[in-house]
Amino acid sequence: GGRGGRGGVGALGCRCRVSSWEVQTCTGTPGQADYRCQTSRYVCQDGYDGATGNVGQDGQPGRDGQLRLVNQLEPLQPENLVQTVPLPRLTAEPLWLSRNLWAPSAGANALLAPGSRVNDSYWEYTGRVEGAIRLDWQAARPLPSLAAASMTAAIQEDGGLSATFSDDIWAEYTTQRHGQAMTVIVTNAVRSQDATRLAWGGLQSNGPALKAIVLDLAGESAYLDTQFRVTLKTSTDDPRDDRRPRYTTVYEGTLTANQVTLASNRFELALGQLPLEGHTLRPGTYAILDITATRSLGANSAQQSLSWQGQI
Known part of the structure; x- marks a missing residue:
């Protein structure tokens, strides 16, 4: 130095x-x-x-130099190990990936002229693997509406291929491998930001017919699996009095499929059908309702919380 x-x-x-x-x-x-x-x-x-x-x-x-040995006359072809491309491009043509393979070995100095000095460990070129990835778009949503989304494809040393969608898209898909080519078949897809665009829509009716309304502002409920967990608290105190009202948890749990109705982009949660005493949700009761919605598609999942406090 x-x-x-x-x-x-x-x-x-x-x-x-x-x-x-x-x-x-x-x-x-x-x-x-x-x-x-x-x-x-x-x-x-x-x-x-x-x-x-x-x-x-x-x-x-x-440090001593590192030797890589290529025992052939032809120059090595360039590698394409990992690449990120827009989704529309993958439907138009396959994406080819490649990787040069190297095996570790020892005795580099014995291969060189006397007086040479390199790191005695070296890498020897042993071959090359190639593979192609293409996209088969079968989802109901048109692909142009997700044109900003992309896929990152990679090839492994054993020739295995992998594909990962960008964070701005949720996709439900399968893969099929035929020789060197892998096809990613997408059957459902939404923008990830649209999965958590639910909004409070108010209460409707009373007694056994009491419902909590949750609106899907993105209009993606037909493509997403949605589950609701609710925590309902009530109070016999009047918040207009001087002292702070005391609330008691009367129900906490995940609603079953028959307690949730989806009409277009509107969820109706049947609060009146919960296993509660008859007077619990009588008109005029002060209540706090916390709703946690879990929405999923394929391997993707996200939660959104909604809260309401008022008088039934």
């Missing part, structure tokens, strides 16, 4: 041309009662000279 450089000489500190001075500041009108003057005194001190820098450290010895 190289020798460390010498430290630089510190610069001279600044010098004051005037060591002290006074400045008078006046307000008001001369000759009038509001006229006032104030004198401020300022002092300048010479700056300190800079310190000389330290001598730099010597560099470390370099």
Whole structure:
């Protein structure tokens, strides 16, 4: 390694041309009662000279070179190990991936001319694997509406192929392998941000017919699996009184399929059908309702919470 450089000489500190001075500041009108003057005194001190820098450290010895042996006359073809491409491109043409294969070995110095010095461990080229990935779009949603989404494809040393969708899309898919080619068959897909666009829609009816309404603002409920977990608390106290009302949890659990109705993009949660005492949800009761919606598609899942507090 190289020798460390010498430290630089510190610069001279600044010098004051005037060591002290006074400045008078006046307000008001001369000759009038509001006229006032104030004198401020300022002092300048010479700056300190800079310190000389330290001598730099010597560099470390370099490492031995690494040998890669290609025992053939033809030059190696370029690799394409990993690539990210827009989804529409994969439906138009397959994406070809490739990887050069190397095996570790020892005794590199014995292969070279006397006096040569390299790392004795080396890599020897043993061959190449290739594969192609294509996309078969069978989802109801048109692919152009998801044109911003992409897929990252990769090839492994054993020739295995993998495909990962970008975070802005949820996809339900299967894969089929035929020789060197793998086809990704998408049967359902939504934008990931649309999975958590639920909104509170209010309460409807009363008694056994009482329902909580949850709206799907993105309109994706036909493509997503949605489960609701609710926590319902009620109070016999009146929040308008001076003291803070005390709420009691009367139900907590995941709603069954027959307790949830989907009409277009509107969920109706049958609160009136919960196993509660008859007077629990009578009109005028003060309540707190916490809803946790779990939405999933394929291997993707997300939760969204909604809360309501008021009088039934």
